[in-house]
Amino acid sequence: MLQLRDIRKTFNAGTDNEVRGLDGVTLDFEPGTWTVVIGSNGSGKSTMQSAISGTFGLDGGSITVGGTDITAWPEHRRAHIIGRVFQDPYAGSAPSLTVAENLALAEGRGTRRTLAPLLRRSRRAAWREMLAEIGLGLERRLDDPIGLLSGGQRQSITLLMATATAPKVLLLDEHTAALDPRSADQVIQLTSRIVARHRATTIMVTHSMAQAAALGDRLVAMHRGRVYLDVRGADKRRLRVEDLHDVFAQMRQDDRLDHAALALLAAEYA
Amino acid sequence: MSVLVASIAIALALAILAYGVFLSFRILNFPDITADGSFPLGAAVAATLIDHGSVAGVTVGPWTATAVATCAGAAAGLCTGIVHAYLRVNVLLSGILTMTALYSVNLMVMGRSNIGLYGKSTIFTPWERAVESWAGGGIVPIMGRPVPAGDVAAALLGAALATAIGVALWLFLRTQVGAAMRATGDNPRMLRALGTSTSFTLMVGMGCSNALIALSGAVFGQLQGFADAQMGIGIIVLGLASVIIGQTLVGAGAGIGLLIAGAVMGTVLFRLLVAIALRMGLDPNNLKLITAAVVLAALVLPGLASRAGSRLRWGAAR
Ligand SMILES: Nc1ncnc2c1ncn2[C@@H]1O[C@H](COP(=O)(O)OP(=O)(O)OP(=O)(O)O)[C@@H](O)[C@H]1O
Ligand SMILES: [Mg+2]
Numbered sequence: 243m244l245q246l247r248d249i250r251k252t253f254n255a256g257t258d259n260e261v262r263g264l265d266g267v268t269l270d271f272e273p274g275t276w277t278v279v280i281g282s283n284g285s286g287k288s289t290m291q292s293a294i295s296g297t298f299g300l301d302g303g304s305i306t307v308g309g310t311d312i313t314a315w316p317e318h319r320r321a322h323i324i325g326r327v328f329q330d331p332y333a334g335s336a337p338s339l340t341v342a343e344n345l346a347l348a349e350g351r352g353t354r355r356t357l358a359p360l361l362r363r364s365r366r367a368a369w370r371e372m373l374a375e376i377g378l379g380l381e382r383r384l385d386d387p388i389g390l391l392s393g394g395q396r397q398s399i400t401l402l403m404a405t406a407t408a409p410k411v412l413l414l415d416e417h418t419a420a421l422d423p424r425s426a427d428q429v430i431q432l433t434s435r436i437v438a439r440h441r442a443t444t445i446m447v448t449h450s451m452a453q454a455a456a457l458g459d460r461l462v463a464m465h466r467g468r469v470y471l472d473v474r475g476a477d478k479r480r481l482r483v484e485d486l487h488d489v490f491a492q493m494r495q496d497d498r499l500d501h502a503a504l505a506l507l508a509a510e511y512a
Numbered sequence: 513m514s515v516l517v518a519s520i521a522i523a524l525a526l527a528i529l530a531y532g533v534f535l536s537f538r539i540l541n542f543p544d545i546t547a548d549g550s551f552p553l554g555a556a557v558a559a560t561l562i563d564h565g566s567v568a569g570v571t572v573g574p575w576t577a578t579a580v581a582t583c584a585g586a587a588a589g590l591c592t593g594i595v596h597a598y599l600r601v602n603v604l605l606s607g608i609l610t611m612t613a614l615y616s617v618n619l620m621v622m623g624r625s626n627i628g629l630y631g632k633s634t635i636f637t638p639w640e641r642a643v644e645s646w647a648g649g650g651i652v653p654i655m656g657r658p659v660p661a662g663d664v665a666a667a668l669l670g671a672a673l674a675t676a677i678g679v680a681l682w683l684f685l686r687t688q689v690g691a692a693m694r695a696t697g698d699n700p701r702m703l704r705a706l707g708t709s710t711s712f713t714l715m716v717g718m719g720c721s722n723a724l725i726a727l728s729g730a731v732f733g734q735l736q737g738f739a740d741a742q743m744g745i746g747i748i749v750l751g752l753a754s755v756i757i758g759q760t761l762v763g764a765g766a767g768i769g770l771l772i773a774g775a776v777m778g779t780v781l782f783r784l785l786v787a788i789a790l791r792m793g794l795d796p797n798n799l800k801l802i803t804a805a806v807v808l809a810a811l812v813l814p815g816l817a818s819r820a821g822s823r824l825r826w827g828a829a830r
Contacts, residue, residue: 321706361686
């Protein structure tokens with residue numbers, strides 16, 4: 243379904259603060275699977291999602307979706323096959339537009355915007371139903387500017403917006419990290435329902451080990467712009483929170499070894 | 513009374529400018545200063561066509577001239593939009609570039625630095641005739657005071673135009689394209705993620721905004737009876753004054769419809785204040801200084817007031 247072939251991205255190349263955001267990532271995502279991505283800060287999780295959604299061009303490698311090479315496609319052209327939700331609950335909706343207008347814009351994802359009225363009365367019942375499913379009473383707030391809603395409410399709607407046109411790929415980047423535990427829980431439940439319903443190929447980044455252990459059918463750990471661990475099937479189901487802590491400990495251990503080796507080399511050639 | 517009606521007529525012509533500035537600054541969140549060039553462009557194109565009366569043997573009426581002026585403004589706005597969105601030149605600089613270029617273009621269009629329209633038929637002429645025949649003469653008594661029929665006609669046509677265009681703008685902002693423009697100013701990243709190019713919405717938006725501004729220039733030029741290459745100086749600040757005063761009147765959180773109405777109210781209010789100040793002996797040369805000061809005050813005071821307010825509440829709480 244979605245294939246990443248040795249994708250590479252270096253930020254600020256050729257300067258002092260050169261960063262290898264992605265250092266050769268190759269992953270193959272089966273249709274309808276739900277992959278959870280973990281890794282420490284700066285390991286390249288968000289960079290991988292941005293590469294898939296086309297926020298920037300790659301330095302190397304290729305991305306294909308359902309056999310079509312989309313590596314050279316600009317972001318807005320990929321939009322109809324890729325839905326994305328960010329950590330910032332305010333990033334996914336336009337605050338001065340109403341809830342209904344935001345939903346309508348999302349339903350027009352990837353189509354040409356015309357001079358037809360944005361809001362169609364015939365959609366309102368469906369929108370109310372979608373919002374009612376979230377269970378936060380949002381069905382009564384269709385005509386409020388979305389900027390008046392709380393972060394958790396907005397993130398739930400963002401999730402609906404991201405999947406409004408049933409995209410093939412759904413990218414979730416720590417989409418519950420900025421929410422209080424209760425709201426986070428509600429958004430996760432909504433996520434599970436939506437992923438199950440749309441059968442979108444989902445890639446979810448999280449720092450919550452509980453989420454990583456409980457959700458999805460595959461786990462990828464990233465480290466320094468590379469895939470460090472890739473577990474699926476029964477192995478993934480067996481993973482406990484403690485195992486994931488061990489993975490992080492192991493990655494830190496590797497870092498120390500690397501540093502030690504560097505120090506040794508430096509001493510040798512000094 | 514006569515001064516009042518004349519001020520309102522000018523204000524209503526400038527309300528269309530306020531719509532354009534509202535579209536760029538408030539809706540697209542794009543500080544576009546092309547206005548200083550596109551406003552006189554509108555006046556120059558309309559005045560030139562009206563002055564000539566025909567192009568290549570085809571007679572050009574004042575409305576056609578006004579429509580052509582509007583299209584010229586749209587082209588100017590598209591230039592700014594393209595320079596910014598596709599050539600990736602800084603927002604302010606792209607406006608400055610177009611504005612500067614337009615200064616020469618305006619002189620080229622007119623062939624001299626100003627064109628008088630005395631004795632020519634403008635969009636106001638039929639309205640003036642209508643008011644005259646209705647009042648039975650060149651003077652209309654309003655609340656017991658004599659007002660020239662020309663001023664009454666200008667205010668009426670101005671009101672009709674400002675209303676029609678205001679409603680059209682309101683309807684437009686509720687279309688798919690219009691809503692995409694609102695989202696461009698609000699959250700461009702989201703709009704791109706939804707598959708709409710913000711470069712495109714910006715470009716189209718700049719075209720619409722400057723079309724309105726040039727239309728305002730065309731109407732204003734016909735109202736004043738002349739077009740002048742210098743008439744654009746500081747016009748963007750004037751438009752901003754209207755928009756900001758209007759926003760203060762209706763509240764920043766108001767819906768689109770109210771904000772559009774607020775822009776008209778802001779223009780009228782500001783014009784009346786200017787008329788009063790001039791009456792009280794203000795030197796017209798100081799007008800731009802005062803306008804800038806008013807905009808600064810309108811920008812800064814609400815912030816200061818709310819800060820002072822929260823300090824007061826703090827004091828009360830402790
Ligand atoms: N636009 C950018 N310009 C420069 N450097 C960047 C940019 N985006 C990411 N980086 C760098 O690339 C590396 C990977 O960043 P990325 O955001 O992918 O990490 P992450 O795994 O998502 O981390 P976190 O858990 O903190 O979100 C970091 O070192 C980061 O500083
Ligand atoms: Mg990240």
